[in-house]
Amino acid sequence: MISFIASLPSTTAALDAERTRLEVIAQNIANANTTHGLNGRPYHRQQVGFEAVLQRAQAEDGRGQSLAVPRAGRPQEDLRPGRAIYQPGHPDADENGMVELPNVNIYEEMADMIVASRTYEANVAVFKNSRSLAMQALSIGKG
């Protein structure tokens, strides 16, 4: 296959990775008050790390440097303990009447969400620029 724009796989991968991150953030915010998660424990915040994979075909391209493609890693559980409140009537309260809340900090999630959506937008801008460069290249010699 001809790679018309060599950086397109990187841009696509970045959009994909940012979307994954946004989905995990959405899940964290949605479960900010879940005291009884799937394993019976309070919900724990999930986080996604990014890693770079080098694009293999690029190395032989004579361009000197292969292009890095980002990838979202598997969501990892944040192990910080959650806040505990005293609420004896709660169905998940322990013998002392304490309920452990999820360790989701809504401000942290909102800040992460803004970073993720800005990066997503930046990659959309890159895609539009790639497209316009390619269209210009196609119209060389016309007119």
Added chain:
Amino acid sequence: MINALFNQPGYLGAKRMLDATMVRHDAIATNIANAETPHYQRVDLAPSFRAELQSAIAGRDTNRLNSLRPQIAKDARALPVNRDGNTVNLERELVELSQNTLEGTIQSRIVTASLAKLRMAITGKS
């Protein structure tokens, strides 16, 4: 030879500049894609390319213009912008991206204009 028609230094220089713009676009796009990747080092056009192209155009050296190939290299001067060692500054990259696309527009117009001149010489029509 027909090749001589396409061997004028101005036309070749514009062509090489357009090549460099496309390669630079790939470099900037990769930087923006990896803006959130820990330890990522930003890449750019190798700094020697600009000087080599300038001297080749100034010397009207068509052989060197034909053999010049833009290369991508790690930008050693870039400083980390946050604690994870990533050297991509998103705002700066976006500005460079728009600037690079504009440069590409200008260069493709120059190439088109050179070809139009040739066509005019061949057909006598503009």
